[in-house]
């Protein structure tokens with residue numbers, strides 16, 4: 882994740898009004914985790930699926946307690962096919 886990507890993500894979070902304090906400890910400072918996440922959607926709880934459909938996302942971490950908040954890139958308008966239209 883480069884600085885331009887990080888800046889775009891932070892700007893989108895601001896536009897979406899993501900500015901409440903940490904739901905666990907009340908701290909108001911977060912850091913953007915340096916990378917993307919892609920949780921896989923499984924149609925069963927048994928086994929472990931590698932590949933398949935997923936939800937590309939980013940994560941912020943509370944700087945006090947480490948609580949992680951996950952945001953879908955699609956909802957932020959940051960999926961590659963959304964950016965290139």
Ligand SMILES: [Zn+2]
Pocket residue numbers: 903904905906907908943944945946947948
């Ligand atoms: Zn916290």
